[in-house]
Amino acid sequence: MAVHLEGARTLQQLVESWRAPGLILRADTSAELVNASLCTAAGLEQERLVGFGWLGIIHHGDPGAAPAFWGTRMAAGERFGAEIKLRRYDGSFLPVHADATPLGDGRWFLTMSELQRPAIAATREPVLSDDALRALMFEHTREAVFAWELEGRPRILVWNRAAEQLYGYSMPEVVGRSPHVVLRTAFPISFAHMEAALRRDGRWSGELRHTTRDGTILTIDAALVLVRLGDGRSIVLESARDVTGRRRDEHAALEASARLRLALAAARMGIWEWHVATHRVYWSPEACELLGLEPAASAAPMLDDFRRLVHPDDAARLREEVERALDGARGFDCELRVVRAGGAVRWLHTRALVDRDAAGAPSRLVGTMRDVTAERELTERLAASEARFRALANAMPQVAWICDAALRTEWVNDRFVELTGVTLAALQEGAWHGVVHPDDAARLGGEWPAASSGDARELELRLRCGEGYRWFLARAVPVRDASGAAVRWFSTATDIDDRKRMEAALRDSEEAARARAAELSTILEATPAAVWITRDPEAREIEGSRAGYEMLRSSPGRNLSKTGDDSEAVAHFSVWSNGVELAPHELPLQRAARGEALHGFVEEVRFSDGAVRHIYGNAVPLHHADGSLRGAVAAFIDVTPLHAAGAPAAPAAAAAAAAAAAGATMAGATTTGAAAMTDTSSAASVVAAADTDPSR
Numbered sequence: 001m002a003v004h005l006e007g008a009r010t011l012q013q014l015v016e017s018w019r020a021p022g023l024i025l026r027a028d029t030s031a032e033l034v035n036a037s038l039c040t041a042a043g044l045e046q047e048r049l050v051g052f053g054w055l056g057i058i059h060h061g062d063p064g065a066a067p068a069f070w071g072t073r074m075a076a077g078e079r080f081g082a083e084i085k086l087r088r089y090d091g092s093f094l095p096v097h098a099d100a101t102p103l104g105d106g107r108w109f110l111t112m113s114e115l116q117r118p119a120i121a122a123t124r125e126p127v128l129s130d131d132a133l134r135a136l137m138f139e140h141t142r143e144a145v146f147a148w149e150l151e152g153r154p155r156i157l158v159w160n161r162a163a164e165q166l167y168g169y170s171m172p173e174v175v176g177r178s179p180h181v182v183l184r185t186a187f188p189i190s191f192a193h194m195e196a197a198l199r200r201d202g203r204w205s206g207e208l209r210h211t212t213r214d215g216t217i218l219t220i221d222a223a224l225v226l227v228r229l230g231d232g233r234s235i236v237l238e239s240a241r242d243v244t245g246r247r248r249d250e251h252a253a254l255e256a257s258a259r260l261r262l263a264l265a266a267a268r269m270g271i272w273e274w275h276v277a278t279h280r281v282y283w284s285p286e287a288c289e290l291l292g293l294e295p296a297a298s299a300a301p302m303l304d305d306f307r308r309l310v311h312p313d314d315a316a317r318l319r320e321e322v323e324r325a326l327d328g329a330r331g332f333d334c335e336l337r338v339v340r341a342g343g344a345v346r347w348l349h350t351r352a353l354v355d356r357d358a359a360g361a362p363s364r365l366v367g368t369m370r371d372v373t374a375e376r377e378l379t380e381r382l383a384a385s386e387a388r389f390r391a392l393a394n395a396m397p398q399v400a401w402i403c404d405a406a407l408r409t410e411w412v413n414d415r416f417v418e419l420t421g422v423t424l425a426a427l428q429e430g431a432w433h434g435v436v437h438p439d440d441a442a443r444l445g446g447e448w449p450a451a452s453s454g455d456a457r458e459l460e461l462r463l464r465c466g467e468g469y470r471w472f473l474a475r476a477v478p479v480r481d482a483s484g485a486a487v488r489w490f491s492t493a494t495d496i497d498d499r500k501r502m503e504a505a506l507r508d509s510e511e512a513a514r515a516r517a518a519e520l521s522t523i524l525e526a527t528p529a530a531v532w533i534t535r536d537p538e539a540r541e542i543e544g545s546r547a548g549y550e551m552l553r554s555s556p557g558r559n560l561s562k563t564g565d566d567s568e569a570v571a572h573f574s575v576w577s578n579g580v581e582l583a584p585h586e587l588p589l590q591r592a593a594r595g596e597a598l599h600g601f602v603e604e605v606r607f608s609d610g611a612v613r614h615i616y617g618n619a620v621p622l623h624h625a626d627g628s629l630r631g632a633v634a635a636f637i638d639v640t641p642l643h644a645a646g647a648p649a650a651p652a653a654a655a656a657a658a659a660a661a662a663g664a665t666m667a668g669a670t671t672t673g674a675a676a677m678t679d680t681s682s683a684a685s686v687v688a689a690a691d692t693d694p695s696r
Contacts, residue, residue: 015109022038204223218244291340352366524545530637543559575605
């Protein structure tokens with residue numbers, strides 16, 4: 001018989017208020033809801049019991065531990081009961097009667113009630129006595145100790161106070177649960193191998209990784225002992241000692257040692273130690289490598305072994321340094337040569353400190369050695385490089401000089417003396433004032449000392465060369481020491497006098513060109529003729545004079561090209577000739593841009609509002625200096641009044657005269673090759689011919 005409840009909230013309230021352990025099962029036997037009574041009895045959180053987790057608290061030997069046991073009975077759809085053993089929070093098993101009632105929607109309400117005490121005593125799993133458990137735990141009272149069952153699924157049986165403090169879990173929270181799940185154990189070997197070792201040897205020890213309740217990962221020194229009980233069960237007594245800090249310190253020490261080794265190797269530096277009383281010497285592997293010895297040969301070296309390696313010319317100096325240190329000095333620092341096996345000579349820089357006993361007597365010398373052969377060779381190469389530099393500086397065509405950090409001249413090249421006639425000695429006496437042009441001397445005094453800030457400087461100035469002055473570009477670059485401070489300045493001066501004269505001539509030419517361009521712009525704005533110009537052979541961009549924009553009813557600055565990208569800007573008019581609309585590429589300026597010169601060209605400009613203008617003019621190409629095309633220019637006048645008057649002789653002659661005037665203006669003003677509007681004698685005849693065209 002099914003029990004019908006109204007609403008999920010009512011069902012939840014019923015289960016949660018049920019005093020006995022209870023849960024709601026789905027059709028697949030998984031738990032949808034578990035009440036607080038069952039969680040308390042099992043010592044587990046609700047999240048661990050929902051789903052199929054509730055089956056884990058049933059004794060593994062019970063048929064009820066398998067989902068099929070419940071699924072088969074639930075399939076019948078009738079209420080049923082079963083006796084099972086429920087694992088409690090302390091690891092013991094409590095016999096209970098489970099009563100399952102269908103709810104009518106595929107779910108089941110399962111409640112559990114405790115059987116009579118005699119049944120409990122009869123069915124309780126045999127467990128260790130309290131005395132036995134205490135005896136096992138007190139064997140390891142200083143560490144966390146817990147016992148867990150090895151047979152079947154591992155589960156914790158007991159858990160001491162130290163374990164609670166170490167891991168953050170109380171005993172009720174962990175009893176009955178797998179220790180490896182609770183502590184998220186990371187094993188150094190597989191659990192199967194560890195279990196085999198336990199069964200074979202009765203014990204296992206090693207390091208494990210455990211995770212505490214708050215997520216801290218601990219390195220644990222674990223000792224596991226297998227205990228076999230009289231009833232045939234096997235339990236594992238596990239003691240855990242936290243060695244996380246010790247392992248961290250050991251790891252840090254190993255890393256520090258490794259870093260020291262790497263640093264010594266990177267610096268090619270070795271460590272040595274000399275015990276004064278025994279004359280025993282210790283050489284690190286790096287020191288042996290520097291001396292050309294095998295590390296095995298340095299097991300018990302003597303001081304004399306080292307003295308035999310020192311170059312004969314440096315032996316006396318080393319002896320003096322050691323004796324001075326032993327006599328009271330803090331240590332010594334020197335460079336010496338050693339002769340390695342095979343005769344190779346290496347320079348070593350060795351530095352030592354004296355360690356003294358309580359009485360102040362020297363007990364040992366501890367020092368380092370470093371191979372400085374490359375640095376010595378570098379010093380020699382630098383000296384040779386400086387000699388080559390001076391030879392190169394004296395051969396260069398520029399004048400050059402070197403100053404110290406206070407800008408006092410230390411050196412000048414031969415070219416400086418040759419051009420200026422002033423020697424280094426004279427410059428050091430103050431002759432610079434006679435070399436630099438007076439107008440540049442004040443500027444030099446204000447700008448050049450700023451080079452002491454450490455930045456490279458560049459300055460144009462005039463230097464006296466013979467009877468006159470020439471322009472030079474002077475540049476100063478700092479020479480820095482190891483700390484980055486500017487200790488010297490290397491300066492050069494390149495003759496730019498010819499360039500300066502050319503720049504002046506170019507400026508004059510550009511000013512004249514700008515003046516001509518301004519004049520032309522003024523003339524174009526003043527003339528009544530419309531002028532248009534394009535600067536590319538395809539006439540993609542066309543601009544015009546003021547009259548040109550007005551004639552085409554367009555705003556100044558807009559692109560007037562019908563072959564350009566913005567065709568909308570010129571869509572309000574079309575161009576016709578002899579009754580035929582001209583295609584964009586056949587327009588006069590486009591044809592002229594391709595190299596064709598048009599004179600006395602007559603055309604109509606028809607606007608979208610019906611208005612028509614008759615214009616007359618010329619279009620000619622523009623060329624680069626090499627003769628290649630670079631655009632075109634056109635000049636047209638409006639002859640609409642002549643056309644409207646029927647082109648009588650007098651108006652036609654007036655139109656021709658106006659065209660000639662506009663052409664003459666263009667011819668006189670433009671320097672770009674724009675043609676003047678000539679051929680004025682044909683103006684009237686062209687207009688007259690247009691009048692006779694029946695298509696107009």
